[in-house]
Amino acid sequence: YQGIRGMVRQLSEQYASRYGAYPLIIATGGDAMLLFEDDDLIEQIVPDLQMQGIAVSVNHAMMTEENG
Numbered sequence: 461y462q463g464i465r466g467m468v469r470q471l472s473e474q475y476a477s478r479y480g481a482y483p484l485i486i487a488t489g490g491d492a493m494l495l496f497e498d499d500d501l502i503e504q505i506v507p508d509l510q511m512q513g514i515a516v517s518v519n520h521a522m523m524t525e526e527n528g
Contacts, residue, residue: 464495472501
């Protein structure tokens with residue numbers, strides 16, 4: 461738990477120092493809420509982002525087949 465949170469913070473800080481600004485950080489995955497709901501570094505939590513992406517891809521593929 462603390463290792464994952466620390467890693468995310470450390471990577472974000474390294475990125476920010478090289479980029480010159482903090483990136484938008486979105487926590488994803490089934491444990492994202494458990495890990496990051498009280499973390500002020502995390503902008504948004506989207507537990508099912510992967511599934512949302514798959515749904516978009518499937519819908520796009522189906523629309524392409526219907527029109528092609």
